[in-house]
Amino acid sequence: MRKRVAITGMGVVTPLGHSVGELFGAVVEGQSGVGPITLFDAGTFPTRFAAEVKDFDLGRYVDEPQRWAHAGPNSRLAAAAARQALEDAGLLDNETIDRTRCGVYMGTGEGVQDFHHLIWLVGQHYQPEQRTLDRPAFIAGALRDFNPAREFEQELHTTTAHLADYFRLWGPNYNCLTACAAGGQAIGEAAEMIRHGDAEVMLAGGSHSMIHPLGVTGFSLLNALSTNNADYQHASRPFDLRRDGFVLGEGSGVVILEELEHARRRGAPIYAELTGYGSTADAFRVTDSHPEGRGAVVCMREALNDAGLLPEDVGYINAHGTSTPLNDRVETLAIKQVFGGQAYRVPVSSSKSMLGHLIAAAGAVELIICVMALRRGVFPPTINYEVPDPECDLDYIANDAREQKARHALSNSFGFGGQNISLVVSRY
């Protein structure tokens, strides 16, 4: 029989709280984590607001915060969330388990480029007539100005190496970066490693911040961000007719996945069971999802099949729900195709209405919200839902949380570039 995967620990750092309890309390109340960008002077940018993590102090979570002194927020937030999750699972200093059987699988975004040094040097040495750079001059300047440690910490394998090294997790060590699907994908693939026997415990999740000049620039150029600067707290409005783009967020979510019998033997807390994982690609366009949600439909079906469930078994859907015109329409259409007549009966909400879009971390944080929703019997709302869109006509749990019991929840994450991930969690 296939091994089962329990969730035995959870940790988060988000714009609405630095613990799972704080986060879930805030999303049930329908709070917004969105505010003006303070991390850099965004005063002239097309979008000047985001959902930032506030008052974060890594020293509260680890004894050696200086280890991450040159690391980007992706690594720092991951360390804090990982510490919470390991402690929650009773694995922080647990010497009775075999730590070579504990791995790491994160969907962590890139570190932050040294914007000021990079752009200053490019500006100095760019030759507009030839549209080229004076390369030797740039190279000499960069060798002089770039900080080697900071450059190294931008490498994409550093975050999970810190986690493995610091928390002594000697098993398989992966990081995937599939844009907005990464956190969910990391959890799904980590669960598969446990099912296969590659590890007994996997620390899995996502971590990311793109609230920096180049990140906001990149998304602005793609017209992906809301520009509702005048009313930023209402800018993230998934499924609402007046939605105009997503709101950038930042944060980290980490779960401890554990082989069920391993968890039971050691008397670990079992918050939920990860029962289903689906992974597909749209194979359509680099920027747009398939107009009929082709990949998303198959993905949700795969996750349900994997969990051995029928659509009517699902009591709550945590949508990808980005608040972009295209995603929310296509996701709605995809849910209708998968759930048929049930589609109007299953409550759907988007945590991004409150947290913004945590990009690579989104899927992990949203899965944790699903676990809490099942355990507490409360489904968090989609806030800022005011004007119905005729093309988005499901039950989005508008504005107020709902007390309702469910056994199984589905969480969707769809990445820029076409990767689709669906996860199913079930009460244990």
Place this chain on the structure above:
Amino acid sequence: MTSARRRAVLTGIGVLTPIGLDVPTFWDAFRNGQGGVRRIQAFDRSALSTRFGGEVLGFDSRNYLDKKERKRLNVMGRTIQFAVAGAQLALADSGVDKSRLDPARFGVEYGAATIPSELEELGPAARVCANCQPGTVHLANWGGAGIGCIPPMWMLNHVPNMLACHVSILHNAQGPNNTITQTDVAGLLALGEAYRTLIRDRADFFLVGGADTMISPINMVRQCLFRRLSRRNDAPERASRPFDRLRDGIIPGEGGGAVVLEEFDHARRRGGRIYAEVVGFGAAFGRSGEAASHGLVRAIRAALAEAGVGPEDIDHVNAQGYSAVDWDAWEAQGLSEVFGGCGRPVPVFAPKSYFGNLGAGSSIPELAASLLAFEHNLVPATLNYKEPDPACPVTVTRTPQPVSRPFFLKVSFTELGQCAAVVCRKL
């Protein structure tokens, strides 16, 4: 008729490397002992402390795409172009009729790394915010006039998952799609994950690849800053010397490749050529000097156990062999721990001696070298291996030698401790 147990076989190879842009040229270089490490030609290298590397020459991405697809190249940086070209070559090599593949059962998995911005694209915007304070820019000008000077799709040129995304779009691969970003081990981890996915019946056909480049001004700067690179600027062709006593650092490179990983019956039904079967995979984390045992040793033992073979059954080890002082010793000690007691010296072959470190593009072309070794019954020599180093207790291939056993082991790792091992079997 189908097998009771699903099996995964490698049926196509595509390579884009400093020693060849096609399989025959690539193999000839190994057979003839011709390396591809040279002085950098792509740009004025004079200000660098390491001025050579494994550069891919003569690569024209237009050769790999149909005319109607070529407009897509505008949003593909060099790394993405390597990925797309490698996939094209691997598919062609597999001989598969694409129209007969089930898109939902066709997966893509790539290893990729940080892809820094293309500097020229940022030039006009950077000039707008120039000021006279070194190291700071006028952010208000950037947010105002600057942003509009940047090509709209700029970000998509350097998001790592774009390698696998473009490949999936070009080939209508709607199955599982993932991008592993563990730098120098990324490609092998991707292969391991694709292998697991295929065995558990989520796909029948996979393109697995990796691509990377360090041969650009900003990447060379970054490598020079945080890595111990070889400084053998006076003799680049002798710089990459894994396990040799006179090695002095990593050789930066660029390139990549892809392999087709296919379910055995799927391959057999269509009469596809089978290079080898993937029979074991293991991954672990662990650096030397830790309480936990050597990560590479654990990864290798897991892969051997899954393959159901012992160290004595392995024809040769295809090593990571960075040509780095510390890491080669670390690797050799790990290999010696696994293979030391097996009664015969197991030959160790280090493909980086031919082209340096291709980063996330390394593992797949390196694996391809052993697949071709099996195909041609010849394990290549490791270049520049002249003086054994007592710190590296392994038997490195000095001359080409015939294959004597049906299994090989490919290992990769990062300098931080992510390790992977794959065992392949000749059918």
